[in-house]
Amino acid sequence: xxxxxxxxxxxxxxxxxxxxxxxxxxxxxxxxxxxxxxxxxxxxxxxxxxxxxxxxxxxxxxxxxxxxxxxxxxxxxxxxxxxxxxxxxxxxxxxxxxxxxxxxxxxxx
Amino acid sequence: xxxxxxxxxxxxxxxxxxxxxxxxxxxxxxxxxxxxxxxxxxxxxxxxxxxxxxxxxxxxxxxxxxxxxxxxxxxxxxxxxxxxxxxxxxxxxxxxxxxxxxxxxxxxxxxx
Numbered sequence: 001x002x003x004x005x006x007x008x009x010x011x012x013x014x015x016x017x018x019x020x021x022x023x024x025x026x027x028x029x030x031x032x033x034x035x036x037x038x039x040x041x042x043x044x045x046x047x048x049x050x051x052x053x054x055x056x057x058x059x060x061x062x063x064x065x066x067x068x069x070x071x072x073x074x075x076x077x078x079x080x081x082x083x084x085x086x087x088x089x090x091x092x093x094x095x096x097x098x099x100x101x102x103x104x105x106x107x108x109x
Numbered sequence: 110x111x112x113x114x115x116x117x118x119x120x121x122x123x124x125x126x127x128x129x130x131x132x133x134x135x136x137x138x139x140x141x142x143x144x145x146x147x148x149x150x151x152x153x154x155x156x157x158x159x160x161x162x163x164x165x166x167x168x169x170x171x172x173x174x175x176x177x178x179x180x181x182x183x184x185x186x187x188x189x190x191x192x193x194x195x196x197x198x199x200x201x202x203x204x205x206x207x208x209x210x211x212x213x214x215x216x217x218x219x220x221x
Contacts (some may be wrong), residue, residue: 004151030207041197043212086151090207096142096167097210099151 006100019074023087030091115213132200141183
């Protein structure tokens with residue numbers, strides 16, 4: 001069974017800072033997802049990637065398959081980016097997604 | 110608008126009662142999923158369905174049951190056999206199992 005670890009668990013930063021959230025997993029996967037969960041509980045899918053790098057607005061996600069590691073970056077962070085960011089992996093023998101515990105991000109104005 | 114809906118948003122249940130959580134999608138997705146989220150833990154898969162009239166147990170299926178009679182609907186029943194049912198329940202759907210999953214807004218179940 002895949003083990004998904006995220007770091008840091010909690011992160012508080014000032015508006016405008018460059019943010020990095022890390023995710024590592026233990027077994028080879030078919031895809032990795034980055035999700036965003038807002039305080040009300042709703043989850044939005046940000047990225048799904050199996051290699052390389054993807055960019056959407058101020059968000060960038062990278063994955064290194066050999067090192068079993070992915071990072072989510074937020075440039076020019078803003079208070080509205082405050083949320084829980086969740087890494088999830090597909091494959092590795094599991095039936096569905098295996099989720100990390102999430103990184104709780106707070107961006108202060 | 111295409112999307113995935115869950116109802117109700119909040120649900121209270123007395124111990125010993127069964128309760129059914131609704132999940133509907135109009136995205137024409139074949140696959141649907143139920144997850145449970147507890148404080149400080151990652152989401153865990155309860156059940157999933159890849160096609161109508163077929164579903165599979167996930168990691169924590171004990172005390173839960175599902176049905177998939179229509180493509181659009183995947184209701185989850187929390188039975189009295191579920192020892193610790195208080196949690197946040199999320200439904201999701203995807204075109205296929207390897208595709209991006211779209212999540213509903215969730216139902217917060219509290220057992221009194």
